[in-house]
Amino acid sequence: MTVSAPVAPTRSKAGIQHHPFDEHLLALAAGTLPVGIRLVTLTHLELCRSCRDRVAMLEALGGVVLEDQPPAPMRDDALEKAFAAIDALDQEAPRPLKVAGPPPLPAGAVWPKALSHCSATRWRWLGPGMRWSRVSVPESPDANVFLLRIGAGKYLPQHTHEGVELTQVIYGHFHDGRELFGPGDFDMADGDVHHQPVVQDGSECICIAAVEGRLSFDGFIARWFGSLVGM
Numbered sequence: 001m002t003v004s005a006p007v008a009p010t011r012s013k014a015g016i017q018h019h020p021f022d023e024h025l026l027a028l029a030a031g032t033l034p035v036g037i038r039l040v041t042l043t044h045l046e047l048c049r050s051c052r053d054r055v056a057m058l059e060a061l062g063g064v065v066l067e068d069q070p071p072a073p074m075r076d077d078a079l080e081k082a083f084a085a086i087d088a089l090d091q092e093a094p095r096p097l098k099v100a101g102p103p104p105l106p107a108g109a110v111w112p113k114a115l116s117h118c119s120a121t122r123w124r125w126l127g128p129g130m131r132w133s134r135v136s137v138p139e140s141p142d143a144n145v146f147l148l149r150i151g152a153g154k155y156l157p158q159h160t161h162e163g164v165e166l167t168q169v170i171y172g173h174f175h176d177g178r179e180l181f182g183p184g185d186f187d188m189a190d191g192d193v194h195h196q197p198v199v200q201d202g203s204e205c206i207c208i209a210a211v212e213g214r215l216s217f218d219g220f221i222a223r224w225f226g227s228l229v230g231m
Contacts, residue, residue, distance in 0.1 A: 163213015
C-alpha cells in the first residue's frame with residue numbers, strides 16, 4: 001500500500017485538525033485498504049463531516065470515470081454464474097455474531113460504529129497508568145487493531161515503523177513531538193516518523209490504532225513493551 005505523508009494539518013468546523021490525505025481517502029473509496037486500516041479510517045469519518053463529504057466526492061468522481069470507460073466483453077456464462085452465486089447466498093443460513101461489548105469507556109468517549117461488529121477484550125495492564133484492549137475483527141482475524149488507554153502525563157516509548165501505524169483519537173489529547181492530537185484527530189505514521197506520544201496533563205487519552213507491519217522501538221525494554229500488544 002502506498003503511504004503518503006503522515007498528517008494533513010487542516011482545521012474543520014468540528015475542531016478536528018488532522019485528517020487523512022486524499023490518496024488515503026481514495027484508497028478507502030476504492031476498497032483497497034487493508035481491513036484494520038479501513039476500520040480506523042471509518043472511525044475518523046464518523047467524527048469528521050469534511051472527510052465524509054470528501055469521500056462522497058471521490059466516489060462520485062470514480063463513478064464518472066467508470067462510465068467513461070469502454071464496455072468490456074462478458075463471458076457467455078457470466079449471467080448463469082451470477083445467478084448461481086445469488087442462489088448460494090440464499091441457501092446459506094446466517095450465523096449470529098457473538099460480539100463482546102467494548103471495555104468500559106469514560107463519559108464522553110463513544111465506541112465507534114465501525115467497530116460495532118467487533119469484539120474487544122477487557123482493559124489489560126501495560127504499565128503504570130497504561131492499559132490496552134485487543135480488538136478482534138471477524139472478517140479479518142489477522143488484523144492488528146487495538147485500543148490504548150494512557151493516563152495523563154504518561155507516554156509511550158520512542159519508536160519508528162516498519163510499515164504503517166494509524167491512530168484515531170477518541171478521547172483526550174497527546175503530543176508526539178510533531179503535533180498535538182485531540183478528539184477526532186487522525187494520524188498516519190510510517191518509517192519516516194520517529195516519535196514518542198505523550199498524553200497531555202488534565203485527562204487520560206484513548207485511541208483506536210491499527211498497525212500493518214511492526215513498530216520498531218528504541219531499546220530492549222521498549223521492544224518487550226511492544227511485544228505485549230503485538231506491535
